[in-house]
Amino acid sequence: MASEFFKKTLDPVIALVAIAxxxxxxxxxxxxxxxxxxxxxxxxxxxxxxxxxDLKRLPFWNLVFEPDPTYWKIYISLGMLFGAFVSAVIAKExxxxxxxxxxxxxxxxxxxxxxxxxxxxxxxxxxSTFFGMGPEMNxxxxxxxxxxxxxxxxxxxxxxxxxxx
Amino acid sequence: xxxxxxxxVAFIFGSVVGVLVQRSRFCNTAALRxxxxxxxxxxxxxxLVAMMILTIGFTTFITFGxxxxxxxxxxxxxxxxxxxxxxxxxxxxxxxxxxxxxTGEGNVGALWALIxxxxxxxxxxxxxxxxxxxPAPASMTGEPNLEALQLGYANAATLQEKFGIPAIFFGLIQxxxxxxxxxxxxxxxxxxxxxxxxxxxxxxxxxPAE
Numbered sequence: 001m002a003s004e005f006f007k008k009t010l011d012p013v014i015a016l017v018a019i020a021x022x023x024x025x026x027x028x029x030x031x032x033x034x035x036x037x038x039x040x041x042x043x044x045x046x047x048x049x050x051x052x053x054d055l056k057r058l059p060f061w062n063l064v065f066e067p068d069p070t071y072w073k074i075y076i077s078l079g080m081l082f083g084a085f086v087s088a089v090i091a092k093e094x095x096x097x098x099x100x101x102x103x104x105x106x107x108x109x110x111x112x113x114x115x116x117x118x119x120x121x122x123x124x125x126x127x128s129t130f131f132g133m134g135p136e137m138n139x140x141x142x143x144x145x146x147x148x149x150x151x152x153x154x155x156x157x158x159x160x161x162x163x164x165x
Numbered sequence: 166x167x168x169x170x171x172x173x174v175a176f177i178f179g180s181v182v183g184v185l186v187q188r189s190r191f192c193n194t195a196a197l198r199x200x201x202x203x204x205x206x207x208x209x210x211x212x213l214v215a216m217m218i219l220t221i222g223f224t225t226f227i228t229f230g231x232x233x234x235x236x237x238x239x240x241x242x243x244x245x246x247x248x249x250x251x252x253x254x255x256x257x258x259x260x261x262x263x264x265x266x267x268t269g270e271g272n273v274g275a276l277w278a279l280i281x282x283x284x285x286x287x288x289x290x291x292x293x294x295x296x297x298x299x300p301a302p303a304s305m306t307g308e309p310n311l312e313a314l315q316l317g318y319a320n321a322a323t324l325q326e327k328f329g330i331p332a333i334f335f336g337l338i339q340x341x342x343x344x345x346x347x348x349x350x351x352x353x354x355x356x357x358x359x360x361x362x363x364x365x366x367x368x369x370x371x372x373p374a375e
Contacts, residue, residue, distance in 0.1 A: 005188065012211035015189035019182055020215040024222035026178055030171055031233040032223070033178070035261035043286040060290035064301045072171040077265055079179020080186070084269030087187040099274040111257025112264075112278040114249050116285020122246020123237060123299065125261045126193050126254065129247060130212060132235055135219035136227070137321040137335055140239030147244040151251020152197035159255050160202060 006091040023131055030072060032132030035080075036125030038073030039116075040065050103162065122147070186266045193260040197251070204357070206350045213347045217340045224336025227321045234322060238307065240315035242299035 023033045044067040048055045055061050088094040099105050119125045124133060124144055133141030166174070185191075189211075196208035226232035254260045257278040259267060264282065267275035300313050307318040321332035 009190060010185065010188040012189040012191040012208055013214050015185040015191055016211040016215035017218060018185055020218040020222070022178055022181060023215075023219060024226070026174070027223055027232045027234075028226055029166065029174060029233075031235065032219075033182070034235075035265075039261065039282060040286050043283045043290075046283060047287055058290060058294045059297070060293045063303065064293070065290075070168040070172060072168070072175040075172045075175040076179040076182075079176040079181075080183035080262065080265040081179075081269045082176075083180035083183020083185075084187040084266040085183075086180075087184040088270040091188070093187075094271050096271045096273060099277075104274065105277070107256045108258070108274050108278045109281050111253040111255070111259075112281025113285040113288070114253025115257060115261070115278070116253075116282040116287075117289045118246045118248070118250030118253055118285075119261075119282070120246070120286050120289035120293070121249065121299065122243045123239075123302070124235075124243065124247070126247070126250060127261055128235065130193065130216060131219060133320075135216055135223045135336075135339075136234045137220070137224065137324065137332075137339055138235060138239070139316060139319040140235075140237075140243045141320075143239055143243040143316075144247040147247030148251040148254075149197060151248040151253075152194070152255055153201055153251075154248075155252040155255025156198050156201045158252070159198070 006087070020131075027132075032128065032136070033076065034073055034125065034128045034132055035077055036119040036128065038071065038075070038077045039125075040120065041068065041071045041074050042077070043116075045069060107162070118151075182262070183266055183269060186262060187270065192263045194254045194258065194263065198255050200350075204353075206354060210347065210350060213343050213350070217343045217347070220336050220340045220343065221333070224321045224332040224339075227332040227336075228325065230322075234320055236318065237302040238300065238305040238310070238315045238318050240299065240310075240313070242314065 019033075026033060044055070044061050044065050047061070048067045055067070061067060085094065099108060122144060124140065126148060129141060129144040129148055132138075134145055135141075191208055191211055193208070193212065196212040199205045199207070200209045223232060223234070227234065257264070259275055259278055261282075264275045264279045268279060298313065300310070300315060305315070305318070309315065309317040321335050324330070324335050325332040
């Protein structure tokens with residue numbers, strides 16, 4: 001059965017039902033699933049590695065996110081990386097692949113920058129939007145969902161333009 | 166629970182999520198982009214099912230004063246930030262989850278997106294350090310602060326407090342709305358399958374004439 005699991009593609013509905021049930025447990029223990037906060041903390045820790053105490057001169061890293069390696073949200077991201085790696089290796093789906101065209105590299109670079117800026121401006125990421133704030137019926141969840149749908153639509157239009165050349 | 170204990174719980178949660186997302190190829194970006202661009206709903210349906218379960222689960226615990234909802238003020242920045250994020254995730258072809266999962270599969274493009282997410286966050290920290298907006302969670306009041314374009318704080322727990330109606334009641338309404346969207350997608354898919362069959366039947370009957 002275990003080998004079957006790593007041979008066939010799993011129905012995303014089944015995967016998401018399992019994730020939702022685990023997310024409810026996490027919500028009761030500490031808080032709903034989130035990724036952006038952990039990524040911000042990693043950014044702070046990496047920046048601290050490069051800049052040392054100079055980072056403290058930026059108020060953001062004193063008042064909002066003080067670099068702390070024991071911040072639990074970091075380990076959700078590292079867990080996802082680890083789980084996906086193990087799963088891909090068992091399923092023989094792990095191989096190093098690169099974007100082929102220059103245009104892809106440019107789009108990924110701009111896209112990544114926009115994601116980072118967006119997360120910090122909103123104080124939430126897409127995971128908190130759909131798997132945290134939205135189901136908590138937080139007013140911010142509705143603002144965030146409207147925002148991400150509008151953004152994805154604009155992004156899709158740009159993407160379509162680029163695809164059609 | 167101790168900080169280390171929480172980190173361990175988070176790591177185990179993340180690992181299982183990583184396996185499930187890797188096996189199912191679920192992607193939040195695809196859930197929105199594919200529905201808009203290609204009218205396919207594989208990921209959208211999964212997202213809606215998860216949100217229904219979570220809404221009922223979270224509001225049940227909130228009804229009894231349990232659980233840890235997110236607490237900070239929201240406002241224009243929440244909409245604007247996720248708008249920027251939405252554009253970015255479609256261009257990058259990955260969301261916060263799939264960048265980690267695809268990096269784990271050996272996708273260098275996803276790792277590149279992740280690195281630039283970090284760079285974007287650092288750039289924003291420079292801007293924030295100059296203008297202190299949006300307000301840090303520590304300085305938030307929970308009340309609307311229109312000067313800072315903040316609307317305050319409200320969720321299922323505050324609704325319960327304000328109206329004296331259990332949070333689960335509001336949760337069931339939200340889950341019902343999500344279910345209606347889900348049903349509408351199923352109807353649309355049935356329609357797509359029907360027109361696909363008709364087109365096939367048409368080409369089958371058209372062939373002998375050629």
